[in-house]
Amino acid sequence: MFTDSALLAAALLIAGLITLPTLCAQARRRASRNASEVARQLGEFAVTVRSAARCLPLDANLLLRAEALHMPEFASFLLAQELARPNPALLADTAQRLALRLKRRVAFERKMLARTASGRRRGALAAALPPLVLLIMAMAGWGVPSGVLLVLLLLEAFGCWLLWRVARVEI
Amino acid sequence: MPLFFLATLGFGGFSLGVFGLRGVLGIRAALREADFETLSAPELWPVTRAFVGLCVALPVLFAAAALGNIAWLAAFSAGTLGYAMAPRFLDSALQRVRQQLLDDLALHLDLMALVMEAGSSLTAALGTCAERAPDGPLRRAWLRVVLEIHAGAEPFEALRALDQRLGLRPIGTLIAALRSAERLGMDTAAVLRERARQAAAHRFARAERQARVAPLKLWATLMLCIAPCTLVLLAFPVAKLLAAVVDR
Helix, strand or coil: CHHHHHHHHHHHHHHHHHHHHHHHHHHHHHHHHHHHHHHHHHHHHHHHHHHHCCCCCCCHHHHHHHHHCCCCCHHHHHHHHCCCCCCHHHHHHHHHHHHHHHHHHHHHHHHHHHHHHHHHHHHHHHHHHHHHHHHHHHHCCCCCCHHHHHHHHHHHHHHHHHHHHHCCCCC | CHHHHHHHHHHHHHHHHHHHHHHHHHHHHHHHCCCHHHHCCCCCHHHHHHHHHHHHHHHHHHHCHHHCHHHHHHHHHHHHHHHHHHHHHHHHHHHHHHHHHHHHHHHHHHHHHHHHHCCCCHHHHHHHHHHHCCCCHHHHHHHHHHHHHHCCCCHHHHHHHHHHHHCCHHHHHHHHHHHHHHHHCCCHHHHHHHHHHHHHHHHHHHHHHHHHHHHHHHHHHHHHHHHHHHHHHHHHHHHHHHHHHHHC
């Protein structure tokens, strides 16, 4: 009974571990879409400020979306908005620079996702094999000692963590 | 005799724990404050290494307790390994902090350039950077520079002290460029902006290098961690079949 439940728990845990890199990649793809949209709007904001020749406030919705990206470079844009002597050209330049950096980051992120897609897919397939083999062996009446199960689980967890870590390059 | 031996061992372990912990905390503080100069010869370093060895040896001793005297031998070997590996741990921690510092440099220089383009002085730019930049070793390093300036040091003297503490080439060349710009009456903000651009380019180049080797690393992970799991599992029925054949 214990072995059955341990087997089931191990299979479920491994399934969770396998989906982790894929879920992370999906989240990064979504964040990258958001970042691309924010970059576009920041570029438009820069053009508006330059043509108006005065410091305009950033749209509240855009501000929230930009803050949600947790981009450290956003600090310089906030500083440009809060300068004691407002300078429209400086604000426009800062917004433009931030937009460019965001676009560059998005491009890199997409390239990285594309570059690691096949590796992640291969990893997920290979990681899905042990639980399948485990289940087939359990059905055939070949039990695996819990110690071996634990070692397998740890090795799979380490492998999936490495897959996630290697596929994630911070920029 | 065993009581005396145990008491001596306990006292030695306690002393090692106290002084070793002091050494570890000192290293941690130096890493936090980006004081790399101190880390070239950390305070209480031999004791700290011995403490690391003890931290590695104790779990081994408890885990192998059932083996009797062999447990002591295993613990001693693990402790020696911990002692020998401690400089490697320190080096890798140092390398990580240095990398983080260089990664943060572009953003910090951007902030400083922005403040100077708005017409403020270098001291004000340093202050704003220490105040507004995201937390990290570089921000804490600027904070120390600002405190030294407030205490009466010349800005460039404080920056030179920072350069000595960090010992990083990009920071050294930045300070030299700032000093030259000041001496020649050039626009310091432009120098900062250019350096920020260079630092960002370096960061992108490093990320690109990492990205290029990522597929290979993924392949290695697959081969070393994930694929062996299936092989180990498949080995079980094969071993059982072989055992049955041999028994017959």
